[in-house]
Amino acid sequence: MNFSEVFKLSSLLCKFSPDGKYLASCVQYRLVVRDANTLQICQLYTCLDQIQHVEWSADSLFILCALYKRGLVQVWSLEQPEWHCKIDEGSAGLVASCWSPDGRHILNTTEFHLRITVWSLCTKSVSYIKYPKACQQGITFTRDGRYLALAERRDCKDYVSILVCSDWQLLRHFDTDTQDLAGIEWAPNGCVLAAWDSCLEYKILLYSLDGRLLSTFCAYEWSLGIKSVAWSPSSQFLAVGSYDGKVRILNHVTWKMITEFGHPATINNPKIVVYKEAEKSPPLVLGRLAFPPPRAAAGPLSSTESKYEVASVPVSLQTLKPAPDRANPRIGIGAMAFSPDSCFLATRSDSVPTAVWIWDIQKLRLLAALEQLSAVRCFQWDPRQARLAICTGGSKVYLWSPAGCVSVQVPGEDFKCLYYKTESKGSGPRRSCEAAFRCGQAPASESRPC
Numbered sequence: 001m002n003f004s005e006v007f008k009l010s011s012l013l014c015k016f017s018p019d020g021k022y023l024a025s026c027v028q029y030r031l032v033v034r035d036a037n038t039l040q041i042c043q044l045y046t047c048l049d050q051i052q053h054v055e056w057s058a059d060s061l062f063i064l065c066a067l068y069k070r071g072l073v074q075v076w077s078l079e080q081p082e083w084h085c086k087i088d089e090g091s092a093g094l095v096a097s098c099w100s101p102d103g104r105h106i107l108n109t110t111e112f113h114l115r116i117t118v119w120s121l122c123t124k125s126v127s128y129i130k131y132p133k134a135c136q137q138g139i140t141f142t143r144d145g146r147y148l149a150l151a152e153r154r155d156c157k158d159y160v161s162i163l164v165c166s167d168w169q170l171l172r173h174f175d176t177d178t179q180d181l182a183g184i185e186w187a188p189n190g191c192v193l194a195a196w197d198s199c200l201e202y203k204i205l206l207y208s209l210d211g212r213l214l215s216t217f218c219a220y221e222w223s224l225g226i227k228s229v230a231w232s233p234s235s236q237f238l239a240v241g242s243y244d245g246k247v248r249i250l251n252h253v254t255w256k257m258i259t260e261f262g263h264p265a266t267i268n269n270p271k272i273v274v275y276k277e278a279e280k281s282p283p284l285v286l287g288r289l290a291f292p293p294p295r296a297a298a299g300p301l302s303s304t305e306s307k308y309e310v311a312s313v314p315v316s317l318q319t320l321k322p323a324p325d326r327a328n329p330r331i332g333i334g335a336m337a338f339s340p341d342s343c344f345l346a347t348r349s350d351s352v353p354t355a356v357w358i359w360d361i362q363k364l365r366l367l368a369a370l371e372q373l374s375a376v377r378c379f380q381w382d383p384r385q386a387r388l389a390i391c392t393g394g395s396k397v398y399l400w401s402p403a404g405c406v407s408v409q410v411p412g413e414d415f416k417c418l419y420y421k422t423e424s425k426g427s428g429p430r431r432s433c434e435a436a437f438r439c440g441q442a443p444a445s446e447s448r449p450c
Contacts, residue, residue, distance in 0.1 A: 015055065030046055045081075061078055061103065071088060075106070106121070140193075162211065178197040183196055192206050228240075229336075243329075269366070308370075320350070335378070340385070373392070
């Protein structure tokens with residue numbers, strides 16, 4: 001694995017362009033755009049204040065910088081560096097900003113979620129959408145960019161509005177049978193909208209594009225409910241993670257549960273491969289002092305290296321006992337992600353924070369489990385192949401593929417892998433994962449597994 005030099009970064013703000021040709025990063029109030037292959041600086045923009053959010057347009061021609069403290073949005077053009085746009089929300093404030101799928105409209109959410117303002121970069125017209133709900137995931141676009149679904153709250157009831165993105169006209173408006181709508185998400189094919197209730201009630205509802213209720217799923221009652229939801233890229237499966245530590249898979253034909261995946265603390269099945277991260281100390285060289293070198297002289301080799309060992313069953317995983325007197329207990333399925341081919345599902349149970357579970361969707365069984373030395377912060381699939389990248393907040397990157405696992409030491413003093421960005425599916429020779437702006441990129445043509 002190859003690594004670039006270290007670049008400065010503020011607030012983990014770095015994003016690849018959708019076509020995979022550019023990489024944008026923020027350093028305080030400066031926006032730096034680099035070539036994704038050479039990492040040479042292409043453009044350098046200066047904003048009026050510290051950047052708090054950055055986002056590319058879908059066609060990779062414009063880039064948005066949100067300055068929430070000032071209630072401002074600044075837009076920059078890659079084709080015409082002298083062109084720029086400034087949007088001021090004034091006294092209404094600003095808490096969120098995003099692009100529309102056509103890359104020519106910007107949706108700004110004002111403070112207290114009073115309204116969403118739609119700004120057109122072409123006609124300079126302004127549209128308003130009232131009653132947006134402040135929830136976990138209240139706005140979602142279909143993948144083809146034709147429709148927008150918006151969660152609303154009015155008269156103490158939850159609603160969903162479906163709008164046409166070409167003219168922002170209302171297509172459908174219907175109420176949802178929820179106590180406190182927590183999120184909505186379109187299926188990748190854009191035919192079904194999933195809406196789920198808050199954690200106080202287990203309920204997920206499936207709606208068609210015209211607002212018809214297709215199905216309602218409830219696994220149990222009188223306990224904490226849904227914690228995470230994920231569609232498979234093929235739209236054939238909907239994974240629902242809950243606070244009881246299980247993932248339930250719904251099929252797209254009947255919307256009934258076809259299986260559920262538990263996350264026990266002990267793995268007894270000999271067919272399951274369990275990888276355990278283990279430290280390996282560097283060999284002691286005769287004639288050298290045993291005490292560690294000074295901090296200034298410490299290089300990447302001074303960090304403790306690690307490797308994966310295949311553990312023999314039964315294997316007991318480290319569990320975390322939640323505090324019963326605190327809100328948001330660390331239990332349940334906190335993260336899920338399908339592989340790009342929909343063949344694998346990666347999950348993390350918050351009560352077993354050091355483990356990542358890999359499920360075989362074709363055989364509906366647990367394929368492998370990875371136990372790290374530290375708690376797993378995040379994981380993400382390679383967009384082109386079944387390869388999973390994991391980070392734990394340390395100086396290593398962990399990669400899993402059906403062929404095995406590898407632990408990669410990231411060079412650099414005190415470098416912490418906190419967050420992953422994945423290069424898009426556009427043209428170019430390099431498509432892999434990047435940790436906190438800078439984990440190495442491996443050629444996509446490389447056929448050798450991790």
